[in-house]
Amino acid sequence: MSINRSLLALAAALLAGCGNTPPAPDWQLTAQSSVERFTNAYLTGNSRVEDADFKRAREALASTGQATMVLRAELTRCATRVASLVFEDCTGFNQLAQDASLADRAYAAYLAGHATAADAALLPEQHRPAAAAATDAAAAAAVQAIVDPLAKLVASGVLMRAGRATPQTLNDAVEVASNQGWRRPLMAWLGVQAMRAQQAGDTMEAQRLQRRIDLAAGQPKG
DSSP: OOTTSSHHHHHHHHHSOOSSOSOOOHHHHHHHHHHHHHHHHHHTTOHHHHHHHHHHHHHHHHTTTOHHHHHHHHHHHHHHHHHTTOOOOOHHHHHHGGGOOHHHHHHHHHHTTOOOHHHHTTSOGGGHHHHHOSSHHHHHHHHHTOOSHHHHHHHHHHHHHTTOOOHHHHHHHHHHHHHHTOHHHHHHHHHHHHHHHHHTTOHHHHHHHHHHHHHHTTOOOO
């Protein structure tokens, strides 16, 4: 998929036509661009734009009457939440789950933090090693090896949701979000680091991290 660069690859496969075919219909162009925009809008913290573009993408996909396409848009949206440590039910997917493929069900279970070994085999390739890892250390190492920024953040969020994230997982997630300028996940991951520093009694580190959070939020404090 590409947006999670896993999920969008599957969505793109559905949205892309075959080689020498007539120009793509408007719904395809609208859906593809809207999916990209709502994903970026959410990650950069623009909820208003995200809502509008998600609605546009969903309406375009729903016009085909193919539930699989709508399901993947819903999973893409849920993946951005997991990347940003917003752990909630993927209600849009759940409402259509009876028409989901086994691969889509596996991905939904993965996002929820409870993928089985059977699910792992059906996941996008870059997520399989982490989902199948037997130990927390192995899972963290597998996530660290993911190259795509959003896929890495999603996989990191899955580890956090499952209680398997290591300090290195947090460091890498912060670095990825910072490098991409994705304000929403950056603030979330920094918040976890700050909380852990506070719990460890490292007040200076907690304050330093809070200053980064304030800066990312547009509230720099002297």
